[in-house]
Amino acid sequence: MLDQARYFMHRPGDEFTAAVWLDGWEHQSLWGWELGYYFLQLWRNDARTDKPFLWLTPADRPLLTSSGSVALAIARTTGADPLDISRALQILPPPALRSPIPTIEGELASLGKSPNDDYCAGQIAAYEWALGRRDIRPGSGSPWRGGAPSLDEVTAEWNMNTGYLNDPLLQNRPHASGVDEALGTIVFDATDG
Template identity: 40%
Template sequence: MSVSRFSRNHGARPGYALHDAIDLPGWDDRSIWGWDDGTGSFYAQLWRNGSTSDAPGIWLSGASRPYPWPGSVALDIVQHTGAAPLAVVQALGIADPAPRLRDAAEITQQIAQLKSLDDNGGYIGGQLHALAWTQGLETLPPSTGVREDHSRPAPDRVEAEHHLITGRVYLGGGEHTQDFYSGADEALWWTLGH
């Protein structure tokens, strides 16, 4: 079985010997990413197509901010370029080759069970937000908070969101608390059948 270019780095983890191209439209001529043993971090260097500069337009370096997980790099690339999360995850080659979602009825039942719990928007709130987003009931994905349409996202988009929310857990920051992001991370992991 051959691995698609979108999944060639799916198994990338900290310490993984990696130096690869970033196939992001508009940034794909010279952009690279990988693992840097010296900083113990992932990194990315992106040049907009047509740039003649020696220095990348976007430089995500573990020397200035640690990127301990592939999703951390993906999240910052989304935020710096405005590219769609799925496009970035595919450009890095970290997409799951065959993502699947749990049945909508099972996810809806999980939402109902979680609604009986109250944690003031923390961990359970993160789970509820992520699960509602997977059903098209919430327009703001938990990792970026950038409005999307109300349709139910496809499995590959949910899997891309899981990469970004895991990256958010590792990087911290953002609009919500770490408890919220951790809850969203767990809910998306569960939704993807893991």
Template identity: 40%
Template sequence: MSTSANSRNHNARPGYQLHDAIDLLGWEDQSIWGWDEGTSSFFAQLWRNGSSSEAPEIWLTGARKPYPWPGCIALDIVELIEADPLAVVQALGIADPEPALRSEDDIARHADQLTSLNDRSEYIGGQLAALTWTRGQSELTLSTRAPWDQGRPSAARADAEHHLITGRVYLGGDPVHGGSFFNGADEALWWTLGR
């Protein structure tokens, strides 16, 4: 899949008239996603390849749970089928076309500045967790708490994590961390990606 295909929906926002395929290996034959005006939400319908069912195996709809941002859809797909976050972000076409990470030294300096604030809020904790992960010094990903032993993530993988974190922000956090933690992580990843 070309970079342009991975980024065809990069600018998708609420209200964006979108109805597109989900090019995820093993699910790409029939699966779709897009914006539903009726529920003011993104949606996704996923069928495993070879399925003859009329009903999707996974149906993410704003009628059951609001999906106000593309990252919300990406996050739930990752968690429901235990898929690779980068593969899902690329399959939805929402990947940054030219992702870049700040240098490890810049990230370390920023983390040191935050640590010197002596602020123990969840918001700062989320920022520090994101900076630690982007430096390759965390054993878990931020968004799904999946094991991470791959060192410093690539810019494309950090961009995918940012999509999932933004999804967490819009969905209100998770049972371990509240929304404030993910707001901090979202801001730090935004900065780390040079945005």
């Protein structure tokens, strides 16, 4: 059975190479940490070449500086769901550390009803999504099926958003930073991070 938490909160510096267990890409695809950065090699399962479909090394720009950056690169290449990508990279919280998503009504109430800046708007978007009140995911910007997400789904969105924060072409960094703080708070509170 796949350990979906093997690289959760990976500490940069610990070198590794691991498979990417994403359906349709899992036969040869790899990711890992070496030379101070993450790398990624994606092959479609039906590929008939030795050249990967996508190959990002520590020499490429922008650098893959987090597991979220790797997840975002996979999402942009494959169009896969953020949760499927986080599972494939094994970057979800370990079951032994999980508790229910903490009550976040207080966090949301403290921000007020109308945000006065993009950072607060990002926090509000993330908290409202986590409560099942938004139909757009705050990290990936993709449509949401509705209802409150699981902790794994919150973590997957946090991974996507972390990838965006490391993208030098990000348009609204304050909004993404607010989303990052809110989703990170939920994940850390639920895992005693």
